[in-house]
Amino acid sequence: MSELKNDRFLRALLKEPVDMTPVWMMRQAGRYLPEYKATRAKAGDFMTLCKTPELATEVTMQPLDRFPLDAAILFSDILTIPDAMGLGLYFSEGEGPRFERPLRTKADIDKLFTPAMDEELGYVMAAVSMIRRELDGRVPLIGFTGSPWTLATYMVEGSSSKEYAKVKGMLYDQPKLMHQLLDKLADTIIEYLNAQIEHGAQAVMIFDTWGGVLTTRDYKEFSLRYMQKIIDGVKRDNDGRKVPVVMFTKGGCQWLEAQAETGADALGLDWTLDIGRARERVGDKVALQGNMDPCVLYASPERIKEEVASILKSYGKGSGHVFNLGHGIHQFVDPEHAKAFIEAVHELSPEYHK
């Protein structure tokens, strides 16, 4: 493998000194880019795009060719594991992901198929390997997974949900069954992240998209506990260099202190919390990744720059901050505004690292 030319992202996650604050964007390979839409059209449907390593590599590289980003992230879906477990993932236009065979009973969960990393999920590992080759050391590659609770939510509901009636019905009425499902998912996710790392992922991120809909007690018991298990089980070494783990619970800012105790190297933050206040709360335990409201990218480049300045100032001096949006970049954002955002981070941040 080629030597890493820009390791600002990995260094910031480990709170090592950097020359400027690194920046990347969740969903940076996405529908706001015309070149992404062209590749997507060529693929036909979304899962073909994910399952064809050449195409996944192509879209992973697209934002890096446009913007001076400090990290690449594997192009994939958070629902690859449930799909490989046999639930039949499909995407219906405008309705998001759906499963043909959602989990509703103990029998459904008992008979869940355990996918093999070099077979059912082999396409993910092939993409990781190919992207690493294509990157040729430009920036580090981030691997990722959904959290057990987030995967379980989709698997039980069968689709996106506004009310979580089915999955919370199971959580409240059949907690043991819910634990059985979450434990199985955590074990599979450990294998999944370790395989991504073996194939070249240099950092990994756990997306807990739906942890924020739980009570404080249930967040700890049904979401955080299984992320903790994953963090304990992931091999955090790639060619002798530490592989940092980033954990992100959207809507979970009230639980930062508990998150910081898991051994994660960094925590993702949505935009609702002031990042300076978050830094005070977690102290030296973890780095922070975030946290500009993605809607700021609808504003003018001047306003975007002001907001970047405000967040850099709030975080303050020293390493331990990876700049990002607080959620994925939206579909209708002008790519020139994304560029203004990324350039502003690099232009304004060096003074905080002197």
Added chain:
Amino acid sequence: MSELKNDRFLRALLKEPVDMTPVWMMRQAGRYLPEYKATRAKAGDFMTLCKTPELATEVTMQPLDRFPLDAAILFSDILTIPDAMGLGLYFSEGEGPRFERPLRTKADIDKLFTPAMDEELGYVMAAVSMIRRELDGRVPLIGFTGSPWTLATYMVEGSSSKEYAKVKGMLYDQPKLMHQLLDKLADTIIEYLNAQIEHGAQAVMIFDTWGGVLTTRDYKEFSLRYMQKIIDGVKRDNDGRKVPVVMFTKGGCQWLEAQAETGADALGLDWTLDIGRARERVGDKVALQGNMDPCVLYASPERIKEEVASILKSYGKGSGHVFNLGHGIHQFVDPEHAKAFIEAVHELSPEYHK
């Protein structure tokens, strides 16, 4: 007016001693009740139900006839004001509320019509009067409004939104214009709540459904500030008895301390925060209303009772707690489960008030 026979709800909001913890449910007059669905079918469409005082009174009373609730809430919609301002509210099946003429420009906002409480909004006041007569002192009547920010969100987006692109685009790029809109809404809401109080509302609640999607800075500047203005402007007296104000920002539990400084008598809590911890944070400044996850009502009556016990224990001894769900009751809940919830609050709470 008949004397109030059950004033537990009003007393708890003012932290006066009570015999047991009062309980009501957001959206207690709603689609989970077959008798509601029958009245709704008779009305034809949702806005006809809201705009016909006899029908609004009928559905307001339905849950009180089934369950020993401690308060009634005016049956209406949070978007009556924008509708009366001429935006053309309508409901499309399965898509929620929509406006025919959303606000997009300064010209749209400059020419906003100021509705009269005894004309365009006269149907709301007629319903308040009729419900008070029908209640005949059984329990107090709660009036309500959406918060300025929440109304503005719908008015600018034109519908429910997942990303808030248009309204936040305006907030970030044209903050003065956004303030102009919010100020106009706050003034109208003050008149609206005062008219409800004059017609018989004995407590009022401000629903800030979308405050939680803002940054900390913008929540204070664009949502809390205008709720503060409303609280300062509301006449808090009805026939010589204090009219308590409840403020509820869904997803806003990180800002409780700031909310408690507004002069609101009580704060609504969603279910993500432990209510005992919330009580520690606000001290004696305000009462608390909440906060069981509405999804608990999908579980068995035994499990529901356990959860009620857990929340009562967390709040602890003394007045200042109005039991409620952390959000409106869901459509597919069994009314018998709602009954089990309400009865559990009355059965288990007296020991906390000895």
